[in-house]
Amino acid sequence: MLTEADANSNTKVIRSNVAIVGAGPAGIVLALELAKSGIDVVLIESGNPKFSERIQALSDAGEIDLARHAPMADCTRRQLGGASVIWGGRCVPFDPVDFDDRPYVPHSRWPIEYCEIAGYFQRASEYFFCGRAEFDVEDAAGVERRPIVPGLPNGDVISTSLERWSLPTDFGREYGSALNHSSNIRLLCGITCTEVECSADGHSVTGIRGRALDGGTIRILADQCVLACGGLETTRLLFCSDRRHPGGLGNHSGQLGRFYMGHVSGEIARARFSTDPRHTAYGFDRDQDGVYVRRRFSFARSFLHRFQLANCTCYPVNPKIHDPAHGNGVLSFAYLALSSTILGKRLASDAIRKAAIGKREAVSDWQHWRNVLFDCPRALAFAATFGFRRFVKWRKIPGFYQFSAENCYPLHYNCEHLPNPESRVQVGRDVDEMGMRKLRVDLRYGQTDYENVIEAHRHLDEYLRSHGCGALEYLTDDPVGHVKAQASHGFHQCGTTRMSSNPVDGVVDPNCRVHGLENLYVASSSVFVTSGQAGPTFMIVAFALRLADHLKRVQMNGRRIIKKSTVASSQSSSSALA
Numbered sequence: 138m139l140t141e142a143d144a145n146s147n148t149k150v151i152r153s154n155v156a157i158v159g160a161g162p163a164g165i166v167l168a169l170e171l172a173k174s175g176i177d178v179v180l181i182e183s184g185n186p187k188f189s190e191r192i193q194a195l196s197d198a199g200e201i202d203l204a205r206h207a208p209m210a211d212c213t214r215r216q217l218g219g220a221s222v223i224w225g226g227r228c229v230p231f232d233p234v235d236f237d238d239r240p241y242v243p244h245s246r247w248p249i250e251y252c253e254i255a256g257y258f259q260r261a262s263e264y265f266f267c268g269r270a271e272f273d274v275e276d277a278a279g280v281e282r283r284p285i286v287p288g289l290p291n292g293d294v295i296s297t298s299l300e301r302w303s304l305p306t307d308f309g310r311e312y313g314s315a316l317n318h319s320s321n322i323r324l325l326c327g328i329t330c331t332e333v334e335c336s337a338d339g340h341s342v343t344g345i346r347g348r349a350l351d352g353g354t355i356r357i358l359a360d361q362c363v364l365a366c367g368g369l370e371t372t373r374l375l376f377c378s379d380r381r382h383p384g385g386l387g388n389h390s391g392q393l394g395r396f397y398m399g400h401v402s403g404e405i406a407r408a409r410f411s412t413d414p415r416h417t418a419y420g421f422d423r424d425q426d427g428v429y430v431r432r433r434f435s436f437a438r439s440f441l442h443r444f445q446l447a448n449c450t451c452y453p454v455n456p457k458i459h460d461p462a463h464g465n466g467v468l469s470f471a472y473l474a475l476s477s478t479i480l481g482k483r484l485a486s487d488a489i490r491k492a493a494i495g496k497r498e499a500v501s502d503w504q505h506w507r508n509v510l511f512d513c514p515r516a517l518a519f520a521a522t523f524g525f526r527r528f529v530k531w532r533k534i535p536g537f538y539q540f541s542a543e544n545c546y547p548l549h550y551n552c553e554h555l556p557n558p559e560s561r562v563q564v565g566r567d568v569d570e571m572g573m574r575k576l577r578v579d580l581r582y583g584q585t586d587y588e589n590v591i592e593a594h595r596h597l598d599e600y601l602r603s604h605g606c607g608a609l610e611y612l613t614d615d616p617v618g619h620v621k622a623q624a625s626h627g628f629h630q631c632g633t634t635r636m637s638s639n640p641v642d643g644v645v646d647p648n649c650r651v652h653g654l655e656n657l658y659v660a661s662s663s664v665f666v667t668s669g670q671a672g673p674t675f676m677i678v679a680f681a682l683r684l685a686d687h688l689k690r691v692q693m694n695g696r697r698i699i700k701k702s703t704v705a706s707s708q709s710s711s712s713a714l715a
């Protein structure tokens with residue numbers, strides 16, 4: 138039987154081999170992989186295929202410092218596909234150095250080796266449609282083998298490493314039909330998991346409990362449960378499932394919610410290259426599959442160890458588009474388009490728009506119109522070609538970069554946010570519409586985070602100068618203060634259920650299983666021990682693939698497989714509760 142009435146209530150009960158909570162990239166990839174092996178999966182998702190403000194509000198934080206953290210409405214998405222509905226689409230793996238023993242970075246030791254996850258990169262790339270898992274121009278077929286600045290060799294600084302872009306891939310849209318048509322997946326949308334249920338002895342979980350906004354409830358009994366609710370909601374659900382484990386599941390050593398990391402990012406300098414401006418590789422290339430790629434400056438593994446630096450990358454970008462002083466008609470056109478309520482929302486998500494246009498009231502539009510007028514032919518040509526590539530094409534151009542005749546480009550940095558137990562999330566007293574306690578978010582940066590950024594710039598400057606390729610110019614006399622002022626995140630939610638071999642040091646074990654619970658797993662960037670320089674999503678999917686392989690082995694080791702033919706038809710909405 139697919140559903141049966143709970144003995145004492147109207148709660149429906151579903152049985153499955155594996156219950157997955159959350160249908161963002163992690164949950165979707167995991168469900169599809171398990172289903173391919175004949176494992177019966179129930180995937181429950183709080184959101185629906187269509188966005189709902191009311192469901193989104195379930196993610197609102199109880200306490201949050203908006204100077205340090207984006208509003209939850211901008212950095213999470215309660216919808217089928219999760220935050221991939223609104224993300225930028227940049228795909229970058231972690232580096233070997235992230236998994237090295239780095240005694241100079243406290244709390245940074247991963248309990249697994251880089252090679253244990255690198256083997257999943259190609260399969261992850263396929264889910265993203267971001268081409269081959271080749272992240273250096275030396276390896277990437279079809280990409281011109283040249284550094285950012287002509288004549289700058291790879292050494293302590295590397296300028297041939299690549300970022301790749303997905304479509305940007307909205308996992309709900311791309312895989313919704315595969316989920317609905319799989320004979321081994323039951324996708325239940327519009328149902329929020331409010332509790333993970335524990336066995337009486339507290340050593341395992343029996344299943345999960347879910348609710349729809351209209352009040353209907355459901356229990357899913359499963360051999361294994363996986364929480365894939367995103368880096369913050371997964372942790373919140375563990376905190377809220379405290380019936381048998383006071384303080385929350387996985388909080389045996391008080392580590393749950395700690396080590397919350399994003400990235401340290403912003404701009405403090407521009408690079409003025411002294412080479413031929415026409416040969417600066419500042420923008421996008423496309424590989425042989427048509428995938429957009431971009432070079433950036435990074436540092437050699439041995440160099441980071443020698444100077445005891447955190448991992449950091451920088452790349453040339455456009456001048457701030459909201460400042461009309463750039464005098465560039467294309468940039469002003471982009472500003473006006475992004476700040477228009479109707480067009481802007483179609484071009485990028487609210488978070489990305491806000492980052493690009495800055496504080497709108499601070500700028501007067503007429504100066505931008507003036508720039509567009511004086512640069513009309515270029516602005517019109519840009520509107521036509523960019524519009525076509527962004528709106529019409531399946532693979533969308535991720536953005537645009539403007540050539541600088543002065544060969545001078547602002548540098549955007551993306552630096553590792555160091556693990557810090559005091560940077561954390563907890564649950565407070567306020568509750569959401571489902572009665573779940575809301576998060577108190579306290580994302581913290583430390584002095585070493587700021588100094589790493591400064592050191593990375595200092596070394597890059599020295600490297601450019603020593604090879605006669607240019608130099609950095611700082612945008613302010615107080616670079617540390619400037620890094621500090623820009624330090625804010627929330628889009629990359631890492632660390633709050635960190636992985637450890639020893640239960641004392643973390644929440645999940647190297648297989649992403651919650652310590653002390655034999656069948657509860659986490660598929661999320663919350664398991665990351667460090668944040669690296671990369672956005673988390675590529676690694677989230679690589680880890681989801683690795684977890685899928687582990688769960689397949691667990692299921693095959695003598696556990697029964699529930700055949701879909703013996704249960705009723707697939708459910709794809711909260712009508713499962715009806």
Ligand SMILES: Cc1cc2nc3c(=O)[nH]c(=O)nc-3n(C[C@H](O)[C@H](O)[C@H](O)COP(=O)(O)OP(=O)(O)OC[C@H]3O[C@@H](n4cnc5c(N)ncnc54)[C@H](O)[C@@H]3O)c2cc1C
Pocket residue numbers: 158159160161162163164181182183184211212213214215216217218219220221223224225226227228229328329330331365366367368370371374486488489628629630660661662671672673674675677
């Ligand atoms: C504006 C923006 C830009 C970004 N750009 C990039 C980028 O360029 N590169 C990059 O690597 N990363 C980027 N990210 C981060 C990226 O979107 C996330 O890392 C990724 O979506 C995380 O995937 P996930 O499956 O772990 O979680 P999510 O995508 O957060 O999905 C979790 C799902 O779980 C559901 N859920 C939550 N709680 C419950 C519950 N209690 N019961 C049932 N369901 C629940 C949610 O509705 C959601 O659908 C960006 C994020 C944002 C917001």
